[in-house]
Amino acid sequence: MGRRYAAGHDADHSDEEPPAEVTYDRRWAGDLRSSIRCSAALLGLLLLVDWGADSLTIVRGTLWTGLALLLFVVLYPARVTAGEGWLASRGLLRERRVRTDVLVSVRWLDGVSQRLRLRDAFGGRVEIKPQVLVNNPDLWHRLDADARKSDACGSLTCGATALRQISKQIDRERASTVSKVSDLN
Known part of the structure; x- marks a missing residue:
C-alpha cells in the first residue's frame, strides 16, 4: 500500500484507481413530479365531481383516493x-x-x-x-x-x-x- 497525503492528513490508500462516478437519470425528479400531479389531478377531479353531485361520502372519498394511489403506482418512474x-x-x-x-x-x-x-x-x-x-x-x-x-x-x-x-x-x-x-x- 502506498502512503498518500491529502489536505494535511495522511491516509493509507491502495494503488487502485478511484471509483468511477455514478450517473443518474437527470429527468427522474421531473417524471416523479408529473406522476404526482397526474394522480393529484385525478383525485381532485373525482372529488370535485362527487362533491358537485352531492354524493361525496367517506367511502367514495376513500375509493377515489385508492384509485389515485393506484394511478401513482402505475406512473411511478424507475x-x-x-x-x-x-x-x-x-x-x-x-x-x-x-x-x-x-x-x-x-x-x-x-x-x-x-x-x-x-x-x-x-x-x-x-x-x-x-x-x-x-x-x-x-x-x-x-x-x-x-x-x-x-x-x-x-x-x-x-x-x-x-x-x-x-x-x-x-x-x-x-x-x-x-x-x-x-x-x-
Whole structure:
C-alpha cells in the first residue's frame, strides 16, 4: 500500500484507481413530479365531481383516493443509475441491478411501451425504457462502453442490433436538438 497525503492528513490508500462516478437519470425528479400531479389531478377531479353531485361520502372519498394511489403506482418512474460495470433500476419496492461489463444479452421489447432488457452472466436482469438512455447521454455512454467490453470478452451473445437501434435513436435526437438550437429547422 502506498502512503498518500491529502489536505494535511495522511491516509493509507491502495494503488487502485478511484471509483468511477455514478450517473443518474437527470429527468427522474421531473417524471416523479408529473406522476404526482397526474394522480393529484385525478383525485381532485373525482372529488370535485362527487362533491358537485352531492354524493361525496367517506367511502367514495376513500375509493377515489385508492384509485389515485393506484394511478401513482402505475406512473411511478424507475430511477436508473449506472456506474462502471453496473446499471440499476430502482422502482417503488425494489432495485434490480445488472453487471454491464459481463452482459449476455440486450433485447428490444416492443409493446405498449418499449423496453430494453439487459441480462448479465450471473442471471441479473434489468428492464429500462430506451428513452431514458436517449434523454441521458451519460447513462448511454456508460452502458455503451461496458457493452463494448462485454462484446470484446465474448460474453455478449445477443444484442448488437438493439444497441445499434438505440445508438441511431440517440444520434437522431442529438441532430434534432442541434438543429433546433442552431435554428436550422
